[in-house]
């Protein structure tokens with residue numbers, strides 16, 4: 001009986017997730033010369049790493065059943081009113097934004113905008129984000145997202161170190177009044193770099209001695225709005241850079257840090273419409289003053305021009321990024337928080353500057369009401385200047401007050417035994433304030449108190465904002481819901497995402513993000529929790545987390561997993577920190593060499609440097625495999641100093657290296673640990689487990705293998721999985737020790753204890769609906785699909801590497817270099833011509849320059865795979881017949897409808913290549929974009945309209 005006709009639909013989801021049906025699988029196998037998936041996999045995957053035993057995972061359930069179970073888990077989370085603050089606040093996601101962005105596959109299934117011509121919509125939303133942050137910070141430019149506030153502060157630490165001329169050994173000075181998780185993450189990151197961190201009460205001025213950077217929180221963690229102008233001046237006089245970690249809503253009514261000379265402003269855009277989600281994901285941000293743009297980590301959207309001279313957006317200064325600069329990179333950040341930055345910027349577009357100011361003023365009014373009520377009752381309020389957080393001194397009574405508020409359904413922050421803080425937000429009502437006042441034993445009359453307030457803000461005159469922000473017309477044009485709905489639709493229509501066509505990105509596993517997996521993340525039972533709420537309020541979440549950790553342990557064959565890292569890059573860092581701590585725990589202080597094959601992803605080397613290691617590159621042979629002789633030589637050269645080898649498996653060349661076991665042995669014999677980059681786990685789930693065939697630690701990318709959507713470049717989740725011997729060295733958290741191993745930990749690598757917990761229902765649902773057999777089948781079909789594509793294209797483009805029996809793993813590299821040499825047609829020409837076919841290009845020039853890497857994933861059906869192959873084959877013919885057609889690609893409607901047409905091919909040949917149905921044509925909004933022009937004329941926030949018009953010829 002087939003799944004689809006069974007009375008019990010358990011297991012049916014796998015047949016929805018996996019693209020090719022049984023007949024197509026059989027036909028594809030037949031063309032490859034195999035009778036079954038098992039036979040194919042036996043030939044493709046080395047026997048030395050194979051495991052016969054099925055995964056010990058719960059039996060699959062249907063979509064309805066998975067959702068019912070998730071509803072039960074969500075129901076076991078208690079969503080109280082959280083006034084804990086500490087950088088996380090309740091907020092209203094405007095329904096038009098929730099539905100049009102967060103719940104809309106056109107936005108959430110998009111890839112990182114490396115192909116700018118098909119990414120103009122999300123690039124515009126990101127440019128809006130940069131403009132918003134730049135204006136609020138009062139600085140020259142901002143990036144379009146970092147991972148969270150704490151890691152943004154840590155990025156500011158290293159940026160300051162590079163930019164300051166202070167002597168080596170000078171410390172980074174941090175204010176005691178920063179959020180504790182921010183300080184902890186900064187310490188984690190400073191320690192392996194040998195950078196001293198000095199904590200001091202900066203309200204009392206700077207400590208004596210050298211320093212290269214200063215970090216303050218604005219307003220402080222307990223709510224004080226302090227005038228730091230003198231502090232900034234003093235720091236500058238001593239050659240240090242100043243970073244201000246700022247609350248963006250507060251900045252709507254407070255003086256911008258840039259106005260007092262701050263060099264860097266970081267923070268979280270969470271309260272701009274992004275649910276707390278038990279800690280994330282949210283967009284961290286960073287803005288810098290002029291002169292620091294080339295040191296800015298993360299992605300930067302800039303304005304350039306296209307082939308017709310029209311303005312067009314693109315990622316600027318990409319040469320700064322880790323994938324180019326590797327161990328010389330300024331940061332390891334790769335996947336960021338694009339979807340969340342898009343939501344936050346859209347929140348600002350929808351509300352506009354006046355709406356944002358009104359929200360900030362309402363929040364401030366609520367805080368003043370609370371302040372008034374507490375003072376009237378004789379409760380001592382600590383700060384006179386504040387924005388949204390009122391800190392009360394209640395000697396010896398903190399626990400009692402917090403408990404009383406809790407009984408009324410409100411979480412307050414216990415600062416210490418004598419202090420309680422309450423942070424109000426966009427959703428705070430008079431009833432909430434009454435509950436808080438009551439908890440303090442004050443008279444509950446917020447409505448009455450509020451009515452008596454005048455308009456004077458509770459900050460000293462010089463601290464209020466006097467400069468306008470968000471003056472660009474985009475922030476005042478879409479305030480009705482109809483206008484906003486259409487603006488978001490217009491932007492989405494400019495882009496290609498998975499909801500249009502296959503995205504064949506090597507190394508990035510752009511598979512289905514099923515609707516049933518996505519639905520739960522916006523349920524209040526998951527979206528509404530504060531990450532530092534008392535643990536008994538998150539029972540459902542913690543069960544979900546424990547399930548997922550257990551399942552990932554089972555899938556990988558390791559001993560323990562931490563879900564804290566909020567991207568693969570952060571998992572890498574956490575894994576390397578665990579290795580370093582392990583060596584130290586055994587008295588092996590001198591192991592600091594990290595061996596990295598030349599084919600590795602750029603984040604590997606960048607992470608190794610952040611973990612305090614020296615990178616030694618190991619050569620690859622001409623088959624793309626790790627050169628064992630070179631490995632042995634490098635190991636011998638660094639005898640006694642080998643800390644780790646980082647190896648990607650299957651390799652970044654898309655091949656199951658036969659020698660993996662031997663490679664692991666060589667490293668272990670030298671006393672090193674094997675870090676296996678798990679980004680390619682989609683080729684192994686259910687077939688082989690890295691923890692069993694020789695590796696000690698891996699990060700996984702849940703936004704690749706386990707169905708979290710790419711979101712246009714984030715969010716991600718990058719759990720780190722380790723052998724039991726490394727478990728004591730997993731990440732921890734200063735406020736929620738339950739998430740980690742305790743004192744042996746190197747510290748937190750993210751602001752929240754379980755990182756981006758809000759999106760963990762996605763992989764949970766995926767594993768639960770697939771079951772062990774479904775996951776294994778998915779892997780087999782991923783390998784089948786890749787080999788199908790490789791075989792169909794082999795006569796047209798040489799496939800660069802293959803493993804045993806001429807088979808590839810889950811992806812393949814097409815070598816374009818011979819074609820380029822013979823004809824001048826480049827990977828770019830092919831990539832841009834694919835746009836005319838409605839396809840996103842494969843990964844370009846990674847890991848080998850001049851090549852295209854294709855990873856189809858199991859979710860693409862045979863028709864789509866063939867349509868993609870047909871497009872590439874048609875392009876190969878055009879190389880010979882119409883090379884200018886490729887050089888001119890992509891062809892916009894405006895280009896093919898121009899009055900003049902002097903090309904040797906027809907307008908229809910340009911616009912309607914053979915694979916395209918005319919009715920369903922995707923029209924790119926811009927022609928090919930000039931990258932160099934953008935970098936030479938860097939414009940990284942929305943320029944005024946007149947300027948854009950001026951640029952037109």
Ligand SMILES: *Cc1c(COP(=O)(O)O)cnc(C)c1O
Pocket residue numbers: 333334335507508567568569570601603604648652677679680701716718
């Ligand atoms: C994607 C990827 C990474 C980095 O992961 P992020 O989540 O983008 O930080 C590391 N290594 C490889 C091989 C990858 O493909």
